[in-house]
Amino acid sequence: MNDEIMNLIGTIANPATKKTLGVENRIKEVLVNDEKVTIKYDREGISPTEKRVIEDSIYGLLKSKFEEDNITIMTVSKDSKDVFTGASEKKQEQPQQPKASIQAGHGPAGANKKRIPNVKKILAVSSCKGGVGKSTVSVNLAITLKNMGMKVGILDADIYGPSMPLLLGQRNAKPAANDNKKILPIEAHGLKFISFGLFIQEDDAVIWRGPMLGGVLNQFLFDVEWGELDYLIVDLPPGTGDMQLSMVQATEVDAAIVVSTPQQVAILDSKKGMKMFEKTNVPIIGMIENMSYFVPDDNLEKKYYIFGNGGVKKACAELDTQFLGEIPMEISLRESSDNGIPYMSLKEYEGRPVWKSYMNLAKHIEEAMSEKTKKGFFSKILGK
Numbered sequence: 179m180n181d182e183i184m185n186l187i188g189t190i191a192n193p194a195t196k197k198t199l200g201v202e203n204r205i206k207e208v209l210v211n212d213e214k215v216t217i218k219y220d221r222e223g224i225s226p227t228e229k230r231v232i233e234d235s236i237y238g239l240l241k242s243k244f245e246e247d248n249i250t251i252m253t254v255s256k257d258s259k260d261v262f263t264g265a266s267e268k269k270q271e272q273p274q275q276p277k278a279s280i281q282a283g284h285g286p287a288g289a290n291k292k293r294i295p296n297v298k299k300i301l302a303v304s305s306c307k308g309g310v311g312k313s314t315v316s317v318n319l320a321i322t323l324k325n326m327g328m329k330v331g332i333l334d335a336d337i338y339g340p341s342m343p344l345l346l347g348q349r350n351a352k353p354a355a356n357d358n359k360k361i362l363p364i365e366a367h368g369l370k371f372i373s374f375g376l377f378i379q380e381d382d383a384v385i386w387r388g389p390m391l392g393g394v395l396n397q398f399l400f401d402v403e404w405g406e407l408d409y410l411i412v413d414l415p416p417g418t419g420d421m422q423l424s425m426v427q428a429t430e431v432d433a434a435i436v437v438s439t440p441q442q443v444a445i446l447d448s449k450k451g452m453k454m455f456e457k458t459n460v461p462i463i464g465m466i467e468n469m470s471y472f473v474p475d476d477n478l479e480k481k482y483y484i485f486g487n488g489g490v491k492k493a494c495a496e497l498d499t500q501f502l503g504e505i506p507m508e509i510s511l512r513e514s515s516d517n518g519i520p521y522m523s524l525k526e527y528e529g530r531p532v533w534k535s536y537m538n539l540a541k542h543i544e545e546a547m548s549e550k551t552k553k554g555f556f557s558k559i560l561g562k
């Protein structure tokens with residue numbers, strides 16, 4: 179069995195050299211113990227991103243033989259101790275310096291998470307797919323909570339498509355630093371926000387690797403003068419990549435919500451995403467269906483189910499998670515986003531279908547996250 183697995187993994191190509199791991203003699207150990215397997219390989223000269231590719235291939239090749247939770251991958255290299263990146267182990271070694279290996283890969287949450295002083299709740303907004311309206315939801319939910327009297331900030335952690343400067347009409351803003359060398363967030367529409375987009379040119383092709391990502395994210399969490407906030411809403415990139423892991427490893431995320439459209443809800447992807455949050459002890463409040471139906475401006479009573487009806491609700495039942503509600507499509511929502519003035523900040527839309535949906539959503543989330551109901555609600559979700 180060990181040899182068979184060693185040969186199988188040996189066929190994986192090292193993206194750095196295009197030669198196979200077998201040819202390069204990188205596989206140092208394969209240990210099978212009942213239904214568990216531990217792989218140790220030499221990662222000398224392999225970048226965090228390439229490491230991620232290799233490890234995804236290992237998981238892919240072994241998934242028919244072992245549960246993902248039972249696969250442990252360790253790496254060795256000249257300048258590091260063995261570094262654990264498996265999913266099943268409870269303990270993780272914390273190297274002195276931030277190392278790529280703990281910021282990329284499938285590790286559980288680190289032990290030295292910090293909270294941001296004076297920030298009461300961190301809510302992560304995630305999605306399995308891109309373009310489902312995650313940023314639109316983040317920004318309008320933030321405005322709704324602000325309208326309800328709360329102090330709200332947004333951390334745009336979407337490195338590949340930062341859209342907060344556009345959505346908040348601040349494309350040319352440049353953050354300043356204060357005397358304590360802390361970054362001052364940009365303030366717009368009554369929110370504070372920070373975004374990768376404020377530091378790069380809009381047409382820059384950005385390639386960030388694991389350690390850089392973690393570093394910048396840490397700066398955004400802890401070196402930004404957030405002041406007192408009731409909510410910090412984090413707009414995450416789609417999927418379950420390095421950024422999500424860096425995030426949950428760096429700080430205590432109080433809860434996460436998942437945005438999907440009726441058509442794009444992929445049960446398997448959603449399961450994977452939810453599992454990642456659960457493994458790192460981030461309670462998932464539930465899923466939101468965005469673009470549930472289209473409401474034309476000339477008849478606000480009408481509903482056109484362009485992408486089918488009830489997709490996310492069904493998925494929630496299957497995934498055993500809360501359905502947080504539907505947000506319809508309105509042309510005004512898209513237009514206001516493009517104009518950099520969030521829909522929920524415009525009084526004229528009060529009472530319209532999208533407005534009502536955001537009010538319901540914000541109430542639902544506030545209720546779920548409020549101290550009073552927190553314990554019972556989350557233990558119900560987590561089944562503990």
Ligand SMILES: Nc1ncnc2c1ncn2[C@@H]1O[C@H](COP(=O)(O)OP(=O)(O)OP(=O)(O)O)[C@@H](O)[C@H]1O
Nearest residue numbers: 308309310311312313314469506507508511512515
């Ligand atoms: N309910 C809605 N009604 C009308 N337009 C919407 C709605 N939700 C989102 N949009 C529009 O759909 C587009 C994609 O939304 P958005 O950028 O928020 O998605 P995203 O999930 O953050 O995408 P990405 O993965 O690129 O970050 C935008 O043009 C936005 O204005």
Ligand SMILES: [Mg+2]
Nearest residue numbers: 312313336341
């Ligand atoms: Mg986005």
